Amino acid sequence: MATRKQFDDYMMPVYNPANFIPSKAKGSIVWDDKKKKYIDFASGIAVTSLGHCYPPLVKVLNEQSKKIWHLSNAMTNAPALDLAKKLCKLTFAEKVFFANSGAEAMEAAVKTARKYANTHYGKHKNEIVAFADAFHGRTMMTIALNGSERMTAGFGPMPSGIKHHPYNEIKGLEKVITKKTAAVVLELVQGEAGIIKAKKNFLAKVKKLCKEKNVLIILDEVQSGVGRTGTLFAYEQFNIKPDIVTTAKGLGNGFPIGAILTKDHIAESMQVGAHGTTFGGNPLACSVALEVINSMSKKTVLKNVLRKEKLFIKKLKEINKNLDCFERINTAGLWIGCKLKITETINLDTVLQQCYKNGLMVLKANNNTIRIAPSLIIEDKLIKDGLNIMEKSIAQLQRPRV
Numbered sequence: 448m449a450t451r452k453q454f455d456d457y458m459m460p461v462y463n464p465a466n467f468i469p470s471k472a473k474g475s476i477v478w479d480d481k482k483k484k485y486i487d488f489a490s491g492i493a494v495t496s497l498g499h500c501y502p503p504l505v506k507v508l509n510e511q512s513k514k515i516w517h518l519s520n521a522m523t524n525a526p527a528l529d530l531a532k533k534l535c536k537l538t539f540a541e542k543v544f545f546a547n548s549g550a551e552a553m554e555a556a557v558k559t560a561r562k563y564a565n566t567h568y569g570k571h572k573n574e575i576v577a578f579a580d581a582f583h584g585r586t587m588m589t590i591a592l593n594g595s596e597r598m599t600a601g602f603g604p605m606p607s608g609i610k611h612h613p614y615n616e617i618k619g620l621e622k623v624i625t626k627k628t629a630a631v632v633l634e635l636v637q638g639e640a641g642i643i644k645a646k647k648n649f650l651a652k653v654k655k656l657c658k659e660k661n662v663l664i665i666l667d668e669v670q671s672g673v674g675r676t677g678t679l680f681a682y683e684q685f686n687i688k689p690d691i692v693t694t695a696k697g698l699g700n701g702f703p704i705g706a707i708l709t710k711d712h713i714a715e716s717m718q719v720g721a722h723g724t725t726f727g728g729n730p731l732a733c734s735v736a737l738e739v740i741n742s743m744s745k746k747t748v749l750k751n752v753l754r755k756e757k758l759f760i761k762k763l764k765e766i767n768k769n770l771d772c773f774e775r776i777n778t779a780g781l782w783i784g785c786k787l788k789i790t791e792t793i794n795l796d797t798v799l800q801q802c803y804k805n806g807l808m809v810l811k812a813n814n815n816t817i818r819i820a821p822s823l824i825i826e827d828k829l830i831k832d833g834l835n836i837m838e839k840s841i842a843q844l845q846r847p848r849v
């Protein structure tokens with residue numbers, strides 16, 4: 448039987464995984480290798496949005512696995528073409544590029560924006576503006592975009608041409624978004640920072656400056672996209688027309704895939720050979736993602752996200768009334784941040800461990816926020832049961848046994 452010690456013995460120590468090893472899952476329930484059961488409020492960090500082993504996805508994956516697994520980009524394939532067509536039909540996009548992860552989609556977005564700016568306005572227009580406390584991934588370009596010393600320390604020199612500005616801060620924006628800016632990179636909801644939404648007046652100013660200065664708007668919807676906030680993409684709720692959107696996580700429900708969505712006139716700057724990847728557009732990944740999009744774009748699924756969000760809010764407020772444990776509860780659909788009141792016995796790690804002990808998987812955001820990102824079709828009963836476990840866990844920590 449695999450053990451946690453094996454991780455320490457053989458894996459590069461960039462993660463600190465839980466002590467239990469999940470081995471089976473169905474819907475929003477996960478079992479570890481000792482058959483202990485957990486309610487899943489994590490979804491592998493907002494990935495398994497249709498739950499684990501969702502039968503229609505298992506079916507298409509099985510069927511595709513008997514047809515064809517992989518082709519080079521010297522060929523195209525039906526699942527990739529069908530997925531691209533579907534994404535264009537359901538969004539602002541006219542062209543799609545497939546990658547394998549969120550960070551890769553961000554890399555493709557930045558390359559595309561710079562190439563577009565270079566082609567249309569000249570090579571001086573190459574700066575990228577990003578925001579403080581953002582999270583765009585772990586590659587060199589994306590850690591440079593993240594704008595936190597914590598993620599770049601020791602990895603320099605960083606890619607150049609990136610400017611940062613505080614999120615939701617209007618003051619001084621005109622000094623960073625200039626004629627030299629190729630693109631602004633933005634999350635409409637900052638997930639890693641604790642589910643923080645972009646403010647209306649901040650977005651309005653970003654939009655105005657981008658229009659005046661011919662700057663592209665890249666929206667990072669790697670975590671917010673594919674139904675998480677109650678619409679297929681979050682931008683539908685924010686009165687903003689993006690030039691490029693990145694997506695990944697929920698798109699494959701756990702089968703690795705990322706994508707950028709963009710317009711014809713922008714995609715035209717990327718000629719044959721300008722970008723590429725071995726696995727992007729893989730038929731297995733694309734057939735799964737097509738089924739995800741078909742399921743996720745149904746009105747009933749998206750409506751239920753907003754209904755279930757209300758269930759969470761109601762119960763979380765009750766927990767807070769009983770235990771006075773949260774400073775704030777932020778939500779954006781089924782994406783929830785509970786900012787903890789830190790005490791001697793309560794911090795993010797103790798809460799996480801106690802929840803695990805009691806059979807609940809939750810996530811961290813920032814260093815003080817419990818992040819909840821369950822399957823978008825989690826049963827109402829499991830929402831109640833899971834939140835009861837969270838309440839019990841926090842109560843136990845408030846009254847540690849002597």
Ligand SMILES: Cc1ncc(COP(=O)(O)O)c(C=O)c1O
Nearest residue numbers: 548549550582583584669670695
């Ligand atoms: C908003 C956002 N962008 C980009 C990424 C990077 O995605 P990946 O881990 O697939 O590279 C993440 C991952 O958490 C994310 O949340």
